[in-house]
Amino acid sequence: MRTLYFDCFAGASGNMILGALIDAGLEPERLVKEIEKLGFDGYEIEITKVDRSGISSTHVDVRVPQENKHRHLHHIEKIIDDSELTDSVKDRAKKIFLRLAEAEAKVHGIDVAKVHFHEVGAMDAIIDVVGACIGFEMLGIEQFACSKIHVGSGFVMMEHGKFPVPPPAVAGLLAGVPIYSTEIEGELMTPTGAAIISTSSTSYGVIPHLAVEATGYGAGTRKYELFPNALRIMIGEVRSEANSEALLQLETNIDDSSPQDLGHLMDRAFEIGVLDCWFTPIHMKKNRLAVKVSLLVRAEDRVKCLDLLYSETTTIGVRVIPVERHSLPREEYTVETKFGTVRVKASSHGSRSTVTPEYDDVKRLATEHNVPLREVRSSVLQVFEATNSERPKLVYEQ
Numbered sequence: 001m002r003t004l005y006f007d008c009f010a011g012a013s014g015n016m017i018l019g020a021l022i023d024a025g026l027e028p029e030r031l032v033k034e035i036e037k038l039g040f041d042g043y044e045i046e047i048t049k050v051d052r053s054g055i056s057s058t059h060v061d062v063r064v065p066q067e068n069k070h071r072h073l074h075h076i077e078k079i080i081d082d083s084e085l086t087d088s089v090k091d092r093a094k095k096i097f098l099r100l101a102e103a104e105a106k107v108h109g110i111d112v113a114k115v116h117f118h119e120v121g122a123m124d125a126i127i128d129v130v131g132a133c134i135g136f137e138m139l140g141i142e143q144f145a146c147s148k149i150h151v152g153s154g155f156v157m158m159e160h161g162k163f164p165v166p167p168p169a170v171a172g173l174l175a176g177v178p179i180y181s182t183e184i185e186g187e188l189m190t191p192t193g194a195a196i197i198s199t200s201s202t203s204y205g206v207i208p209h210l211a212v213e214a215t216g217y218g219a220g221t222r223k224y225e226l227f228p229n230a231l232r233i234m235i236g237e238v239r240s241e242a243n244s245e246a247l248l249q250l251e252t253n254i255d256d257s258s259p260q261d262l263g264h265l266m267d268r269a270f271e272i273g274v275l276d277c278w279f280t281p282i283h284m285k286k287n288r289l290a291v292k293v294s295l296l297v298r299a300e301d302r303v304k305c306l307d308l309l310y311s312e313t314t315t316i317g318v319r320v321i322p323v324e325r326h327s328l329p330r331e332e333y334t335v336e337t338k339f340g341t342v343r344v345k346a347s348s349h350g351s352r353s354t355v356t357p358e359y360d361d362v363k364r365l366a367t368e369h370n371v372p373l374r375e376v377r378s379s380v381l382q383v384f385e386a387t388n389s390e391r392p393k394l395v396y397e398q
Helices: 014-023 028-038 073-081 087-108 123-138 168-173 191-200 259-271 299-312 359-369 373-387
Strands: 002-007 044-052 055-063 143-146 155-158 161-164 210-219 230-238 243-254 276-284 288-297 319-327 330-336 341-349 352-357 393-396
Touching: 014 028, 014 055, 014 123, 014 191, 014 210, 014 230, 028 044, 028 123, 044 210, 055 123, 073 087, 073 123, 087 123, 087 168, 087 191, 123 191, 143 191, 168 191, 243 299, 259 276, 259 288, 259 299, 288 299, 330 373, 341 359, 341 373, 352 359, 352 373, 359 373
Parallel strands: 002 143, 055 210, 352 393
Antiparallel strands: 002 230, 044 055, 155 161, 210 230, 243 288, 243 319, 276 288, 330 341, 341 352
């Protein structure tokens, strides 16, 4: 799958993303021609090669006329919808602006429809967002991943005054995303950059197993002595048979909950979308028998899963451990047997495939027909193998 990896050691902005895409091979003339479909007048796009700490980078400067109006979300959506851009570009761009609106609405405590876009609703920000979406499509990007994000530190002046870095809207956009600060003062991650990256990326952390085909550097405006002020992107195919994703493991030790309470906790955990939940018997201090509760969750689900642990257990502290999970691609099938329909999951690694009938389906049919579980399971696997004879040798999970 063709993948783009954002390496945000110097944060990111809308024009840095555009610069990196051009540096990685996006044709500037085609990009500019597509941006013209927005129907804006009076703007200029200057693309230049610059030096950032010895690295040749592409800087994109979008110069627009002075605007005195603030746009709402529906104004921006209309601009995008009225253009002649492709539907996929329109859909991605509108999702990014919706995410921006939701972040602003939460900060100000208002409805999304009432959000006034200030800096991010200006013509140059719209060009940055739409231009990035155009670039993603032209380069054939199918999925996105991102490093931990350097956000900067200190304070920044904005429309409503002086705010800490990252400012409230950016902090909201990056909820659940791994970020960090250094001694570098200033805003490294802009709202536009945060919106584009957080809307597009599905995983964060180390570089995935990527066969790199192109690398690009998009230059920021400022210069720093400690590192190049540029966004690096890497584009290539993810060829590993296993998918890799950065997850969080939440753990807490409980020595005063009943088995019924823990059973309820597990049910609630799966209801809100945890990837896995398990209990481990442990021996704590003062010779207390206890249970270690573990949840495997996506970064964006961290807050609601912590809330669950604090509300449904007696814990007063939770360990948050970054983990990387490798998983084989899987396919889902339905198999028609003499007992009824059973869902099946199949995965493969090299010449070996694993087939797992859905336990709940097998149990239900075994109960309905008053036969052993193994009889239903055996029927499922026989039918599956007969109808998938071209697959590699099967190893059945029971």
